[in-house]
Amino acid sequence: MAAQPETRVESPRLVVDAVKGARGDRVLFEDLSFALHDGQLLHITGPNGSGKTTLLRVLCGLLAPLEGVVRWRGQDIRSSVSRHRLESTYVGHRDGLKAELTAFENLQIVARLCGCPDGEGIDDSLRLLGLWEQQDIMVGHLSAGQRRRLALGRLILKPALLWILDEPFTAIDVAGREIIEAQLIRHLEDDGIVVLTSHQALVHSKLRDHCVTVSLQ
Amino acid sequence: MMKFIHRFASPREFFRISGRLLPWLASLTLLLMLIGLYLGLLVAPPDYQQGESYRIMFIHVPSAWMSLFVYTVMAGAAAIGMIWRIKLAHVVAMNSAPIGASFTFLALVTGSLWGKPMWGAWWVWDARLTSELILLFLYLGVMALYAAFEDRRTAQRAAGLLAIVGVVNVPIIHYSVMWWNTLHQGPTVSKLDAPSIHLSMLVPLLVMTVAFTLFYVVVLLMRTRWEIIDQERRSNWVEEFLEQT
Amino acid sequence: MEAIQTNAIDAFTTIFRRDLKLAMRRRSELVNPLAFFVIVVSLFPLGLSADSNMLLRVAPAVLWISALLATMLSLESIFRSDYEDGSLEQLVLSHHPLPVIVFGKIAAHWCTTGLLLTLISPALGISLAMPTENLGILLWTLLLGTPTLSLIGSIGVALTVGLRRGGILLALLILPLYIPILIFGASAVDMAMHKLEVAGQLYLLAALLALSLTLAPFAASAALRVTLE
Numbered sequence: 001m002a003a004q005p006e007t008r009v010e011s012p013r014l015v016v017d018a019v020k021g022a023r024g025d026r027v028l029f030e031d032l033s034f035a036l037h038d039g040q041l042l043h044i045t046g047p048n049g050s051g052k053t054t055l056l057r058v059l060c061g062l063l064a065p066l067e068g069v070v071r072w073r074g075q076d077i078r079s080s081v082s083r084h085r086l087e088s089t090y091v092g093h094r095d096g097l098k099a100e101l102t103a104f105e106n107l108q109i110v111a112r113l114c115g116c117p118d119g120e121g122i123d124d125s126l127r128l129l130g131l132w133e134q135q136d137i138m139v140g141h142l143s144a145g146q147r148r149r150l151a152l153g154r155l156i157l158k159p160a161l162l163w164i165l166d167e168p169f170t171a172i173d174v175a176g177r178e179i180i181e182a183q184l185i186r187h188l189e190d191d192g193i194v195v196l197t198s199h200q201a202l203v204h205s206k207l208r209d210h211c212v213t214v215s216l217q
Numbered sequence: 218m219m220k221f222i223h224r225f226a227s228p229r230e231f232f233r234i235s236g237r238l239l240p241w242l243a244s245l246t247l248l249l250m251l252i253g254l255y256l257g258l259l260v261a262p263p264d265y266q267q268g269e270s271y272r273i274m275f276i277h278v279p280s281a282w283m284s285l286f287v288y289t290v291m292a293g294a295a296a297i298g299m300i301w302r303i304k305l306a307h308v309v310a311m312n313s314a315p316i317g318a319s320f321t322f323l324a325l326v327t328g329s330l331w332g333k334p335m336w337g338a339w340w341v342w343d344a345r346l347t348s349e350l351i352l353l354f355l356y357l358g359v360m361a362l363y364a365a366f367e368d369r370r371t372a373q374r375a376a377g378l379l380a381i382v383g384v385v386n387v388p389i390i391h392y393s394v395m396w397w398n399t400l401h402q403g404p405t406v407s408k409l410d411a412p413s414i415h416l417s418m419l420v421p422l423l424v425m426t427v428a429f430t431l432f433y434v435v436v437l438l439m440r441t442r443w444e445i446i447d448q449e450r451r452s453n454w455v456e457e458f459l460e461q462t
Numbered sequence: 463m464e465a466i467q468t469n470a471i472d473a474f475t476t477i478f479r480r481d482l483k484l485a486m487r488r489r490s491e492l493v494n495p496l497a498f499f500v501i502v503v504s505l506f507p508l509g510l511s512a513d514s515n516m517l518l519r520v521a522p523a524v525l526w527i528s529a530l531l532a533t534m535l536s537l538e539s540i541f542r543s544d545y546e547d548g549s550l551e552q553l554v555l556s557h558h559p560l561p562v563i564v565f566g567k568i569a570a571h572w573c574t575t576g577l578l579l580t581l582i583s584p585a586l587g588i589s590l591a592m593p594t595e596n597l598g599i600l601l602w603t604l605l606l607g608t609p610t611l612s613l614i615g616s617i618g619v620a621l622t623v624g625l626r627r628g629g630i631l632l633a634l635l636i637l638p639l640y641i642p643i644l645i646f647g648a649s650a651v652d653m654a655m656h657k658l659e660v661a662g663q664l665y666l667l668a669a670l671l672a673l674s675l676t677l678a679p680f681a682a683s684a685a686l687r688v689t690l691e
Contacts (some may be wrong), residue, residue, distance in 0.1 A: 057691075112476040381681075
């Protein structure tokens with residue numbers, strides 16, 4: 001874990017304190033602690049089965065840690081749920097899209113559930129994601145990479161401070177990768193926080209400037 | 218108070234205390250069962266209507282009571298485990314299920330044995346027996362759900378939740394079955410609602426009920442201890458314990 | 463606080479309309495339970511006899527049990543596909559109260575199964591030689607009973623959705639809990655056919671509906687949080 005720059009005075013936004021996670025009887029990580037400030041990107045690395053996804057699910061509150069706490073704005077995310085939910089967006093390795101709905105309809109549901117106004121936001125995201133032409137195609141007929149991009153649309157639609165992304169670059173081509181990286185950079189420059197897992201190293205220099213790393217064994 | 222509960226609920230403390238209690242409880246259970254059976258089978262007089270066959274009541278009635286009691290304990294323990302996140306409570310809940318199911322099964326078998334001379338058939342859709350059968354289904358559901366998950370924590374909480382849902386439904390099911398029974402068959406001769414049960418029959422019945430309850434406690438303690446050993450097999454105190462024995 | 467409450471109603475309607483739309487697009491999900499209902503009911507005359515007196519006697523039980531089984535087989539659609547494509551995670555993580563979302567899904571499930579089963583039941587009643595004046599009570603009992611089946615069923619699906627083969631297990635968990643509804647529903651129809659007063663059963667069915675309306679969405683939400691871990 002990289003050292004925090006000493007000039008920071010405000011308390012960290014996201015604190016992970018002595019967290020333990022396991023799958024079945026097998027302990028994946030134990031006594032894991034780190035803290036993230038606004039504008040930081042956390043890259044979680046590690047081989048397959050090292051618990052990257054488990055850690056992400058702990059961070060977004062789907063999974064209770066066996067020991068330890070995760071704090072958001074100083075409060076345990078298991079006890080004060082709504083603030084953390086409102087301010088974070090999780091994109092898991094399953095896209096969370098309905099194959100029988102069109103790209104547009106899928107984003108419409110995302111928009112309604114996060115309480116953002118319909119219409120413009122969806123159009124903008126479709127354009128940003130390079131899916132404007134495909135908006136009326138059933139998601140079941142889109143390619144894996146297009147679906148992945150569409151899944152990331154929820155990041156643009158929901159104004160969340162914390163992004164938690166499980167392998168966001170999987171199945172995505174070079175153009176798609178550039179689009180996503182641009183979004184990540186914009187988010188970090190707006191003082192957002194990103195936590196992601198990725199097998200590939202982050203190549204973009206601006207991303208690397210914001211990046212800290214946690215390696216799981 | 219909570220501190221004390223948490224201390225006792227720590228696997229290690231539980232293991233230590235239950236280990237001391239077990240031999241005493243087991244002997245007491247055996248003693249009470251022998252007394253109950255002696256009083257019930259040899260001392261109590263034959264029934265003026267049913268002759269000797271009524272004596273199966275001394276097994277049937279306590280098992281039927283236990284089947285409900287254990288279900289309630291199971292749901293209660295599951296609720297405690299969910300609310301206060303006490304591991305031990307989940308273990309108690311899940312280990313109660315097979316014991317309760319066995320009591321239910323015993324109540325069904327003895328009920329049908331008892332029914333044969335009374336009704337002339339092994340099985341009659343009597344309200345009590347039917348409720349007991351449904352209770353067995355509820356137990357089997359909890360056990361099947363517990364067995365279906367690979368992760369023990371998920372299994373405990375999912376099956377515990379089902380037990381809680383079940384316990385809300387048990388009275389509803391019971392009364393609807395009673396109602397259904399009176400509707401279709403007219404009131405049947407009830408076995409226990411005799412105006413007053415003679416003291417010489419009541420005493421062995423009560424002794425047997427206490428013995429059955431203790432039997433449940435003993436088996437539950439034993440099963441819980443095995444599971445604790447299994448769950449904590451990587452911790453130091455278990456290794457020390459295993460080396461000593 | 464007020465803003466969040468109106469949001470919860472929005473969340474309900476969003477989920478409700480989404481699930482209705484999905485059911486419309488997957489026609490089979492709408493049609494299959496109905497077809498199952500019709501086929502099972504038509505097995506009974508074939509297995510018993512076409513004698514109308516005999517059919518009349520078993521009609522309430524046959525109709526109710528078939529409706530119950532048809533509902534049970536359709537239950538997985540409440541959560542299964544959402545679980546598989548990851549939508550369920552997103553719903554659980556949304557800032558809306560989970561019971562509201564779950565309730566929206568249950569309501570949509572009832573509209574696409576229980577309600578339709580209820581609507582075609584008079585035709586099947588006629589096929590089992592039921593007199594037309596008793597079809598009304600059949601409709602009423604199913605109208606009051608099938609929502610309870612969806613509500614209780616949602617708990618079972620929520621508990622088994624993470625398992626690869628939940629089907630038979632689901633039946634084992636849910637059918638015992640369906641027994642009171644079967645008893646009151648079928649007996650109401652039966653007694654109405656014997657010209658007896660059935661208001662009591664209807665009240666009891668309504669009471670069971672009220673009870674499950676208040677408890678089931680919470681239980682199903684708790685179950686989802688456990689099984690999604």
